[in-house]
Amino acid sequence: MSLFRDRGVVLRTMRLGEADRIVTLLTESHGKVRAVAKGVRRTKSKFGSRLEPLSHVALLGWQGRGDLDIVNQVEVIDTFRAVREDLDRIGAGLSMLEVVDQVAQEQHANPALYRMLVGALGALAQANSPMVSPAFFLKVLVLEGTAPYLDGCVSCGEEDEALLVAFDLLEGGVLCRSCRRGRPLSPEALVLMRRTLGGGLAGVLGEPRSPLTDEVMTVATEAMEIHLDRRLRSVRSGTLA
Amino acid sequence: MPLYPGPLQDLIDEMGRLPGIGPKSAQRITFHLLKSPAEDAMRLAQAIVAVKERISLCERCFDVAEDTYCVICNDDRRQTGTICVVEEAKDIVSVERTGQFSGRYHVLQGSLNPIEGVGPEQLRIKELLARLEEEDVQELILCTNPNLEGEATAMYLARLLQPLGLSVTRIASGLPVGGDLEYADDLTLARALEGRREIGNA
Numbered sequence: 037m038s039l040f041r042d043r044g045v046v047l048r049t050m051r052l053g054e055a056d057r058i059v060t061l062l063t064e065s066h067g068k069v070r071a072v073a074k075g076v077r078r079t080k081s082k083f084g085s086r087l088e089p090l091s092h093v094a095l096l097g098w099q100g101r102g103d104l105d106i107v108n109q110v111e112v113i114d115t116f117r118a119v120r121e122d123l124d125r126i127g128a129g130l131s132m133l134e135v136v137d138q139v140a141q142e143q144h145a146n147p148a149l150y151r152m153l154v155g156a157l158g159a160l161a162q163a164n165s166p167m168v169s170p171a172f173f174l175k176v177l178v179l180e181g182t183a184p185y186l187d188g189c190v191s192c193g194e195e196d197e198a199l200l201v202a203f204d205l206l207e208g209g210v211l212c213r214s215c216r217r218g219r220p221l222s223p224e225a226l227v228l229m230r231r232t233l234g235g236g237l238a239g240v241l242g243e244p245r246s247p248l249t250d251e252v253m254t255v256a257t258e259a260m261e262i263h264l265d266r267r268l269r270s271v272r273s274g275t276l277a
Numbered sequence: 278m279p280l281y282p283g284p285l286q287d288l289i290d291e292m293g294r295l296p297g298i299g300p301k302s303a304q305r306i307t308f309h310l311l312k313s314p315a316e317d318a319m320r321l322a323q324a325i326v327a328v329k330e331r332i333s334l335c336e337r338c339f340d341v342a343e344d345t346y347c348v349i350c351n352d353d354r355r356q357t358g359t360i361c362v363v364e365e366a367k368d369i370v371s372v373e374r375t376g377q378f379s380g381r382y383h384v385l386q387g388s389l390n391p392i393e394g395v396g397p398e399q400l401r402i403k404e405l406l407a408r409l410e411e412e413d414v415q416e417l418i419l420c421t422n423p424n425l426e427g428e429a430t431a432m433y434l435a436r437l438l439q440p441l442g443l444s445v446t447r448i449a450s451g452l453p454v455g456g457d458l459e460y461a462d463d464l465t466l467a468r469a470l471e472g473r474r475e476i477g478n479a
């Protein structure tokens with residue numbers, strides 16, 4: 037039972053009762069937080085747009101005895117306006133929120149995940165890069181301890197790039213021609229994924245949309261779905277792409 | 278756990294399934310009905326039956342209706358060239374209260390919500406497209422909620438409809454009357470500034 041101050045990104049909101057909302061946030065030092073925001077749906081609400089999904093906010097909350105905390109005050113750090121006013125980027129942003137909502141634990145701080153999410157949304161606000169969400173998915177897999185192995189065949193150790201032709205997250209990464217399982221992978225996509233995880237992220241984000249970035253998006257989405265054991269609805273509903 | 282006679286327990290269970298009503302409220306409402314005069318309770322029962330039997334969706338705009346078409350679609354005095362697109366039938370009532378709109382409506386029956394898996398197929402968008410030609414529509418007002426889902430829906434519709442050569446407008450967004458700048462959030466205030474207009478000297 038105490039007041040707490042934290043920063044967080046709003047992941048999703050749910051209607052509650054007449055004018056309230058349950059807001060799910062990923063906070064920096066309290067992990068995933070579910071809190072009631074009273075009266076947000078009224079036009080004259082003091083919270084206004086601050087508690088919409090995608091918003092990066094500083095909040096003052098009250099942690100009660102139950103599951104749900106109460107939001108007392110909110111200030112906006114960044115609304116990522118460029119993201120929320122572009123249909124493609126909303127889709128990419130929401131898919132990242134969905135992944136974070138699945139991965140993050142309540143009562144368990146995960147500052148690295150928080151920083152990655154804020155960074156990824158910032159990158160998306162700066163430029164409509166098709167690689168932001170796939171790169172984010174891959175990086176989340178690394179953070180979760182299920183980094184895909186891309187240096188050689190996970191089954192036999194073959195390192196010749198020309199022979200690495202398939203990808204299967206259940207196996208743990210790329211596979212060579214003789215051990216292949218999972219889905220086929222083009223050599224260019226492998227290079228792009230290696231650059232993403234190997235420190236070349238800034239260059240990767242500059243890639244224009246192409247069949248190649250679409251391939252990496254598909255691979256990263258499938259890998260994330262295998263890890264979560266669940267479909268990513270925001271990607272699959274195909275609404276916004 | 279106290280066990281009530283069958284019919285009483287059934288009613289408590291049914292009440293408890295209504296939104297916002299917990300087990301205690303369900304019990305309280307049930308006992309209130311039990312104590313109240315028979316005709317009051319019967320009126321409630323009949324009202325529920327009447328709603329389920331007589332109310333359906335308007336075949337044109339998907340507003341709630343007693344006939345094939347809703348009251349607004351049946352009204353000859355409404356202009357036909359303008360359609361106001363809303364998420365829910367409840368929103369029509371809000372817009373009607375302003376008295377500022379005299380065209381017809383189209384109820385989408387929800388808003389795009391990718392995280393919950395609601396895509397364009399789940400909304401009445403195909404039906405809206407069909408109406409555009411049929412009714413010779415010149416202007417479409419996108420009157421969805423100014424939240425993330427409503428904005429996404431408006432942007433999706435704008436992208437879909439603008440190439441068709443009709444005027445697609447979005448309701449303005451800004452500060453509520455009686456509000457206070459000090460407490461306005463950044464996004465709303467930024468939009469209010471963008472949407473400013475010359476003050477008329479009428």
